[in-house]
Amino acid sequence: MKQAVTATWMRGGTSKCWVFEKSALQVPGYTTDEVLLRLFGSPDSRQIDGVGGGSSTTSKAVILEPSQEPGIDVEYTFAEVGIDQAVVDWGSNCGNCSAVIAPYALKRGWVQAKDQFVTVHIRNTNTGQLLVEQMNLDGSEFSALIPGVPFTAQGVEIGFLDPAGATTGKLFPDRNETSTLSIHGDTSEQVQATLIDAGAPIVIIDAQSARLEGIEFSHWLTESLDEMPRLDRIRRAGAVAMGLADSPAQAERAIPKLAIVQAADTQNHNDLLVMMLSMGAPHPALAITGSIGLTLAAQHQGTVLAKLLKQTPGEFLKLQTPAGQITTWQRQIDGTLVVGTTRTARVLAESTLSFDPISTEHGEPTVTHLELPDASEDQLLPDPEPHRRRTVFASVTAFAVLGLGATLVGGGLLNPPATTADGDYSGKPLRWSFHWPKVEAPIPGPDLSAKN
DSSP states (O other): EEEEEEEEEEEEEEEEEEEEEEGGGOTTTTOOOHHHHHHTTTTOOOTTTTSSSSSSSSSSSEEEOOOOOOOEEEEEEEEEEEEHHHOOEOOOOOHHHHHHHHHHHHHHHHHOBBBBBBEEEEEEETTTTEEEEEOOOOHHHHOOOTTTOOBBEEEEEEEEESBBTTTTTSSSSSOSSSSEEEEEEEEEEEEEEEEESSEEEEEEEEETTTTOOEEEOHHHHHHTTHHHHHHHHHHHHHHHTTSSSSGGGOOSSSSEEEEEEEEEGGGGSSSSEEEEEEEEOOOOOHHHHHHHHHHHTOOOOSSTTGGGSSOOOOOOEEEETEEEEEEEEEEEEEEEEEEEEEEEEEEEEEEEEEOOOOOEEEEEEOOOOOOOOOOOTTTTOOOOOOOOOHHHHHHHHHHHHHHHHHHHHHHHHOOOOOTTTTTTOSSOOOOOOOOOOOOOOOOOOOOGGGGO
16 A cells, blocks of 8 residues: 655755655555665666656755754764665765755754754764754855855755764774775776775775876866776775775775865865765765865875875865865864864755555555665676766767758758848847846855854
């Protein structure tokens, strides 16, 4: 029989997230994994029969409930729902989706505003990480703008409290600020990397190790596609060295993340250029949990990242991402190190989702459980082959030639010269123009240390 699941669809940072209260996902006779996979329409590359968006940044679930623990307002669980694979990854947090918690908790009455500020204390159950979020409700924060999102929205300042070692127990899980990873593929090689656990476990390599040195940063997203299998082997080797997996084949897809860094031109007011991989593809902006690890890595002189900086950064670190600049900060608040940044969040829709895994057997409809394969490497469905650069450029060229030919051949037939005899205007063409209103620069987020 059909079940109804209530949810709120929200944008948090540069991700779209389906927000569920924990009780809404408790469908009798089904595991949470089965419910999420059916709701999102997985496994299917298009997620055509569900609410997933067919990409890692749009196939995310945020599961919330009020906390019963003193000093904690909200318990937060994050799920990365597989797209081509019938797998739900529970191993990490998502900093972008975390931005939805404060506005959702305020709407539900789990927290109250005080002097136009909302402060929410959160525990992420995936990692045990404690977060504090703050919103300024005086109206100014409704014009906040972040890279990767074209419109303004409510600003949410997110801070990770004492984030070192949330997953592995150590800031540097293998006790080294720079490690040598042995990579085995078509050939064997060694790669220098920093393995750090803060916000989320991350493998950091430089552009030379990623074979992107000398390539303009704006081209990294496409130029890296041919290197994806090799880059994933580096990431999986890092997972083993960090103690997150016993073998490269057993490494999870969501963690560790891989970050590629390069020194920035200081004239552009950036400290570093960074591109991050998420679920086997270049991230269009930056995973916020990953930015926390990058921020702390910059403070340790022996890391791959710090060696690229001209000097140790102060309170702020400016990271140039494919979508634009993201600024992170670190502060001492009540004797605790807090590392964070500002995101924006917005409600997209309030929804009632249909959960109806129905099949027809002998002419009668019956409810059937989804068959979930074991998440071992040889049983998972292969990732779709990424488009090669040559294929992309060849396709674009072919369409351009066809379009030009159609214009030359058919233009005269479809658009005969204008004359005054038939009433057409023979003078200069009229042009309609429309301009979007100018969006002002982001308004700085509130200082978390200013309010309790």
